[in-house]
Amino acid sequence: VEIYDGSFGTKQATRLLLRAGFGPRKGEAEKLAQLGLRGAVTHLTRPRRESFVGPAPVDDKGRPLAPYDAFGHDHLWWLDRMVRTSRPLVERMTLVWHDWFATSNAMVGSQRLMLDQNKLLRRESLGSFASLLHDVTIDPAMLLWLNGNRNSARAPNENYAREMMELFTLGADQGYTEQDVREQARALTGWTNDYQQGYGPVNFHFDPRRHDDGPKTIFGKSGDFDWQGSVKLCLANPKHPQWVVSKLWGYFVPTAPDAETQTALVGLYASSPKLEVRPLLEAILMHPTLYEGPSLVLPPVVYTASLLRRLGRGIDTTSWVSLGAAAGQQLFYPPNVAGWGSRWLDTATFLARWSLAANALKPFQLDPSKGAAAPDDPGRQITAATRLLGSPAPRKETVAALGRFVHGTLADAGGDAGRRSQYAVMVQNTLRQLIAVSPELQVA
Amino acid sequence: MSIGCNEFCRAHAGAGLPGIEPGMPMPAGTGLTRRSFLLRSAGVALAVYGGGSALRLAALEDGVASAAAARPGRVLVSVFLDGGADGLSMLFPAGDTRYTQLRPALALKPSTGLPFAEDNRLFWHPSLASLATLHGEGKVSAMPAIGYDHPDQSHFTSRHYWQVGATDAHLNSGWLGRFIDHVGTDANPLQGLSLGYQLAPQLATSSRPVATLDSAQSYDFRLNGVYGQPAERLRAAVGDLAHHDGSDAGIATAASTIVQSAELRFQLRAYATNRGGAPAGVAYPATRDSFPQHLQTLAGLLGAGFPIRAVAMRASGSYDTHSAEAQPLTQGLKTTADSLLAFQRDLEARGIADRVLVHVWTEFGRRGKENASGGTDHGAAGPGFLIGTRASGKMIGQFPGLADGSGLDRLGNLVPTADFRALYASLLEQWFQTDAAAVIPGAASFSRYSLLKA
Secondary structure, three states, X not given: OOOOOOOOOHHHHHHHXXXXXXXXXXXXXXHHHOOHHHHHHHHHHOXXXXXXXXXXXXXXXXXXXXXXXXXXXXXXXXXXXXXXXXOHHHHHHXXXXXXXXXXXXXXXXXXXXXHHHHHHHHHOOOOEHXXXXXXHHOOHHHHHHOOHHHOOOOOOOOHHHHHHHHHHHOOOOOXXXXXXXXXXXXXXXXXXXXXXXXXXXXXXXXXXXXXXOOOEEEOOEEEOOOHHHHHHHHHHOOOHHHHHHHHHHHHHOOOOOOHHHHHHHHHHHHOOOOOEOHHHHHHHHOOHHHHHOOOOEOOHHHHHHHHHHHHOOOOOOOHHHHHHHHHOOOOXXXXXXXXXXXXXXXXXXXXXXXXXXXXXXXXXXXXXXXXXXXXXXXXXXXXXXXXXXXXXXXXXXXXHHHHHHHHHHHHHHOOOHHHHHHHHHHHHHHHHHHHHHOHHHHEO | OOEOOOOOHHHHHHHOOOOOOOOOOXXXXXXXXXXXXXXXXXOEEEEEEOOOOOOOHHHHHHHHHHHHHOOOOOEEEEEEEOOOOOHHHHEEOOOOOOHHHHOOOOOOOHHHOOEOOOOOOOEEOHHHHHHHHHHHOOOEEEEEEEEOOOOOOOHHHHHHHHHHOXXXXXXXXXXXXXXXXXXXXXXXXHHEEEEOOOOOHHHOOOOOOEEEEOOHHHOOOOOOOOOOHHHHHHHHHHHXXXXXXXXXXXXXXXXXXXXXXXXXXXXXXXXXXXOOOOOOOOOOOOOOOHHHHHHHHHHHHHHOOOOOOEEEEEOOOOOOEOOOOHHHHHHHHHHHHHHHHHHHHHHHHHXXXXXXXXXXXXXXXXXXXXXXXXXOOEOOOEEEEEEOOOEOOOOOOOOOOOOEOOOEOOOOOEOOOEEHXXXXXXXXXXXXXXXXXXXXXXXXXXXXXXXXXO
C-alpha cells in the first residue's frame, strides 16, 4: 500500500491527531511531528499503557460522575476519556465501532449494559474483527437492541440476522439473499434473558431449548449452524473483506480509495489470521490521500473534545450532553442501527456548534466591565486569541475576516479610552469564539 | 419542589420493565432527517423532519403555498400535560365520601371550585375556572377517567403508548404521524407541526415531512461577555468567516453551512419584528412560559391560512407531583387553562374556531390515595379534555367513583371509563373523516364515542 512521503510537520500531525483521535493538546502536534510519519502512526496504533491527563470529570456541582445511573453521565464519562486519554486512537476506534454496531440506549434502556458494550468495543478496538463480531453478537445490549433475545426456534426474529449482514459485515445486497436472512435468523436462535423486578434484564444466556437445531443452508452451505457458525459464515463470505475496508476507510478519509489501494488493503485484511484491524489502520493512516486529500468534517463529539483539549479544560459541566444532542450526536443514542452517518452540518447543528464553542470558552471569558487588559491592536488581538486555542493556524481568509471585525469594532469605540478598553475585551472574547467556529476548526 | 422524577428517572424507567423495552419514538429513531429552513411567508424558522433529503427546501416552501391554496381543513391540537396529571384534583370529587379519606391533606373544599354541571360529585379545580367557563358554553367535553386496560405506570412507556396510539412498545411512528402519512403530502411540512424545540413523538411520521417551529428569536449568534455594538459586529462577522478559495471540500461544506446560518439569522430578524399580535380583546397570560406564546403563534398561523392539520405541544406546568403538589399544580393548571381560553377566544375573533379542536391529555392519572409527602404517585386512568366550538360539550366516559373494586383498582388507581385508542379512532373518523383502521392498529376492536355537536 502506498505510503505518504511528503513533509510531516505540525500541520500533518494535527490532521492525524484529529482523524485518528481528538486533536492535539497544546504542543502535542509539534511533539508528534518529531517522530516522523511512521513513528507518529505507530505511536497511535501501538500505544503504551493508558493514562489520563488532567482533572477528573465532575458535574456542575463538582460531584463525581454517575455514568451507570444519571442520565447523560454516560456521554460525559466517555467524552472525558476522549479529552484525557493517552491512547486517542483506542477511543476513536471505540467510537467507530459504536457507529458501526450502532446500539441505542433509547431501546436498551440501561446505561450499565451500554457501558458494558462500550468496554467490549474498546477491548477489541484495534484488534481482531472476528473477535469483535463474535462478542458483539451475544452482547446483552445488542441482544436487546436487535431482538436477539427474542429469537427462538418457535418464533424466529430476523432483526439481528439482517443487520449483521447488511450493516456489520457484508453491505446491502452484497453476497446474501433474503433466504440467507431467514436461515441466519434460525442459526442465531437460542439467546434469552431473565428480568429482575426493579432492576431490568439480567442473566443473558443461551438456552438450547430455544435453539433451532435443524439443518440450515446459508450462502449455499448446509449444516446445523448455531450462532457461532452464523458469525463464521459472515466472516468467511468473500464479500466481507471489501466491505470492512471500504467502510473503515470512510471513517478516516472522505474520498474512496483507488482500486489499487482497495485491492491491497483487502489483501492485507483477508490474509491476517483473525481479520486484524491494526494493520489496516496503519496503512490507512500512512496513506498519501489522508494528508494530501480533502478535509473531513469533525463529528460533533470529536469537535467538542478537540476544543476542550486545545483549551486544556476537563469535564466540569453536564452541558455537553444537551449540546451534543443539539449538534446531532449524543453518545449511546445513535439515531438508528445504521449509525450517525457523516452529514453533520446544517443550519440547526451549526447553531449548536456555536453554543458548544461558547460553552467551551466560558471559563476563559474576560469581563468587559472590569476593563481587563486586552491588546489594542488587531494583530496582537488575533495572536492572543489563537494562542488560547493552542495556536492553530487560521486560513488567510479567516485572518482577514477577523481583522475586519477588529477594525470595525475599534472604530465604533472611537476615541473614548474607557469604551476603547471595554470594546477591546469584547473583541478578544469574540475572536476566540469566531476562531473556534471557523471552518478550519470544524474539519481536519 | 413538587417534581419527583428527576433526571435519574429515565434510567430507572428503563431498568425496571419486565419483558418490554421503554422505546421512545424519538424522531431520530424513525430515521427521519432533520433540516431547518426559513418559511418566508410565515416569517418563522422551521426544523423539517423527513420528506427525503432529495426534496429541496425551496420545494417545501412551494408545497406550503400550494397546500394553502386549497380549502382550509380541520385542525387537531394535541396538548400534553407532562408527568401524569392529577385528575382527582382537576375535577375533584368532593361529592364522593371517600375523597377526604384518601386525600386528608390535599382534598379541596367544594366551596373553592365551580361545580361540574354534568356530575354533581365533581368540582373544577379553582385554577381551571377558564375551562369551567368554556364548559358552561358547551365547548368542553371532559374525560374524567381515560386510559387503557393493563395500565403501565412508567412515564416513558405509558406516554409512548399514548403517542403511538397503541399499547405497543415497538411502534415508532406517532399516531398523528401516521395520520399525516395517510392523508398528507410530500411537500408540506406544516401539515404536522410541533411547537417547541423537538418534534413531538406523536407527530413522528414514516415518510411525509413534518415540522418543528422554534421561536424566531431563538436563532441567533449570542455570546456572553459581548454586548452592544460589538455584538452587532460579531453577528455580521459570522458570515464573513465563510470566504474560501474552493480548494478543499471539507472547508467548503463548513463554509456553506456558515453562510446559510448567517443568512437565516439575518432574514429571521427582519421578519420577527414584523408579525401581528392577537386580535383586539384577546389577552394571553403574560408569562415567560412558552405555552401561551405557542398557542398565540398557532392562532396567527391558522388565521393566516397556513395549511396545518395536526399540531402538538406541551402544556404549561409539570405534573409529576410526587410531593407538595398543591402549589405547582395551581400554577401550571392556571396558566394552561387561561391560555386555552385565550386561544379559543382568539380563534373565535378570527372566525376560524369551527376548524379547530384541542385535545388535552396526560400519560396517566395519579393514585387515589395521597402519599406521605403531600403529593400523589403514578396512577392509571387520568384526565382529558376536548375543547372547541364543535366539541359535543358532553362527558366522554363517566367518573367511576372512588369505591374499591369499582372505581379504584386493586392498586388504588382510578379505573378507565374511556379508552384513548377509542378516542383516537373516533377523532379520526368524526373530526378528520378518515379511515381509523389506517392509523390505529386494531381500530375495529375499539368502541366509538360521539365527539361532535350534531
